[in-house]
Amino acid sequence: MPGRRRGARSGRGWDAAPSRARSGSDGASAARSRRGAPPPTLSTDEGEFEWPEGSVPVPITVEREPEETPAPRERRGGRAQQAPQPRDEAERAREICLSQLAVRPRTRAELATALARRGISTEVAVEVLERYDEVGIIDDAAFARAWVSDRHRGRGLARRALASELRQRGVDADTAGAALDDLDPDTEAATARALVDRKLRSARGEPEAVFRRLVGMLARKGYGAGLAIRVVKDAMAAQSAEAAEFADGVDADALADLEGGERTE
The missing domain is CATH 1.10.10 (Arc Repressor Mutant, subunit A)
Structure with a gap:
C-alpha cells in the first residue's frame, strides 16, 4: 500500500487512535490541548523531539555513573567521632x-x-x-595466711601440701613458713582424724584394704606417714570389733619407717 511504512501495521503506529487502557493519559493530553498547552517534548542531543498528538510519552530512565563519595565517619550523638586512640x-x-x-x-x-x-x-x-x-592491693603475706586457713579447713590439706601450693604460686619460703606456723600439729592431727572418720562411714571392703585406702588419702593431702597411720589405726579401732582387731595388729612405727623408706627411694 503506497505511503505505509515497511513493517508498520494499521492501527498500531503513531497515527493509531488511543486505546482504552491509555484513556487516563490521553485524557490528560486532551486536557492540555483544550487548554492550548503545547504537546510534550523530549530533549535530545540532536534537538527537541515533539511527541505526536494523542501518543503517550514513555518514561526514560537515564543511568548515571556512581559518584565516589567519601566513607562516612562514625557519628555518635550527631557529632563526628575520631578513631579511638591506642590505650596506654x-x-x-x-x-x-x-x-x-x-x-x-x-x-x-x-x-x-x-x-x-x-x-x-x-x-x-x-x-x-x-x-x-x-x-596494699598486692600482699603476699596476707594471701599466704588466707590460703593456708581456707585450704586447710575446706580441703583438709596438711602443711606439706599447703607449702607446695604456695611455692607454685610464687610465695617465697619465708612468707610461706610464717603463714604455716599458724597451723600447729594438734590442729593438723584433729583435721586428719575428722577426714578419716568421715570416710569410714561409707568405707566398704576388708579392713586391710580400707586401712591402706585411708592412709593413702591422708598422704595425698600432705600428711606424714607416721601421723596418717596412727590416725587411721585409732579411727578403725573405734569403728567396729573387726576393725579394732585388725588395728591392734598394726605396728604404726614399723609401717611409718617402711613408708618413709619407700618415699626416699
Missing part, C-alpha cells in the same frame, strides 16, 4: 591485674605471669606491681 600500656596492665584480682586474690608472681602472657613489657609490669604493693 600501663592502663592495660592495670586492667589485666584488676580483672585477675576480681576472680580471687593473687600473688605478685601470679600477676606478673598474667601480664607477661598478655604482652606487657617487664618495665611497665614492675612499675604497676610496685604501685599495687605500696597501696
Whole structure:
C-alpha cells in the first residue's frame, strides 16, 4: 500500500487512535490541548523531539555513573567521632591485674605471669606491681595466711601440701613458713582424724584394704606417714570389733619407717 511504512501495521503506529487502557493519559493530553498547552517534548542531543498528538510519552530512565563519595565517619550523638586512640600500656596492665584480682586474690608472681602472657613489657609490669604493693592491693603475706586457713579447713590439706601450693604460686619460703606456723600439729592431727572418720562411714571392703585406702588419702593431702597411720589405726579401732582387731595388729612405727623408706627411694 503506497505511503505505509515497511513493517508498520494499521492501527498500531503513531497515527493509531488511543486505546482504552491509555484513556487516563490521553485524557490528560486532551486536557492540555483544550487548554492550548503545547504537546510534550523530549530533549535530545540532536534537538527537541515533539511527541505526536494523542501518543503517550514513555518514561526514560537515564543511568548515571556512581559518584565516589567519601566513607562516612562514625557519628555518635550527631557529632563526628575520631578513631579511638591506642590505650596506654600501663592502663592495660592495670586492667589485666584488676580483672585477675576480681576472680580471687593473687600473688605478685601470679600477676606478673598474667601480664607477661598478655604482652606487657617487664618495665611497665614492675612499675604497676610496685604501685599495687605500696597501696596494699598486692600482699603476699596476707594471701599466704588466707590460703593456708581456707585450704586447710575446706580441703583438709596438711602443711606439706599447703607449702607446695604456695611455692607454685610464687610465695617465697619465708612468707610461706610464717603463714604455716599458724597451723600447729594438734590442729593438723584433729583435721586428719575428722577426714578419716568421715570416710569410714561409707568405707566398704576388708579392713586391710580400707586401712591402706585411708592412709593413702591422708598422704595425698600432705600428711606424714607416721601421723596418717596412727590416725587411721585409732579411727578403725573405734569403728567396729573387726576393725579394732585388725588395728591392734598394726605396728604404726614399723609401717611409718617402711613408708618413709619407700618415699626416699
